[in-house]
Amino acid sequence: MVYPKNKAYDIDTEELARFAKAMGHPARINILRFLASMDSCFFGDICQELPIAKATVSQHLTELKNAGLIRGEIEPPKVRYCIDQENWEKANEAFRQFFSNIQSKEVCCNHEN
């Protein structure tokens, strides 16, 4: 995240951006859709759904985990993945609010104009 030195953004702005970024790849959208359509499943099942190598799928899953959108737990010798319900709801709400905030109010043009 190469942000400019000494500068930052609002905490909720960054959170929404993190959720969005995690969703910013078709493979990850597919993974989320797949997981959202069921209670849970194994890594291998997700792998089968995607046209990419398992190493790459594993990477995408890690990103989704880091964003908080999914969870995974070891169930030897497999790994079971599922949607993180709490953060999923959080993301849902964040996007909903974001899009609801459009209401053609007025032209900006502060300075004279």
Added chain:
Amino acid sequence: MVYPKNKAYDIDTEELARFAKAMGHPARINILRFLASMDSCFFGDICQELPIAKATVSQHLTELKNAGLIRGEIEPPKVRYCIDQENWEKANEAFRQFFSNIQSKEVCCNHEN
């Protein structure tokens, strides 16, 4: 977009991913929020809102334009930017649908188990 050779994703999966990717940076979230809070404004006004160089702001605006979320038109010597209402609604709907598709149905586990 370094996708694997000869392979692709659903058209609507890619569209949602494109919207999400465009929103995947706090500066761009801020830009969109700012534009969504008014009818339209100039590049300079957007620039003032952000803690980054104008060259970088310009780049972010280009990305948002490419994703279809905003539009910009020259109004010499300024450039007026605004939300692209049509695609904004499209994105809103895409996200809404995406998140509504969660309904803990059943465990996957196709193969035996």
Added chain:
DNA sequence: AGAATTATTCGTAATTTTGCGAACAACAAA
């Protein structure tokens, strides 16, 4: 014409992302 304003483009650099195959680790089964 010359100077000022506005925003994009250029050139460059550092970092991150995406992808793969091979190697590895952890556990179960034979």
Added chain:
DNA sequence: TTTGTTGTTCGCAAAATTACGAATAATTCT
């Protein structure tokens, strides 16, 4: 103990992202 299954990690490469200052282009103002 050896073998097999499952998924992560490693090492690498190519491309994309983010950022900046300087240069440029387009237009207006003097």
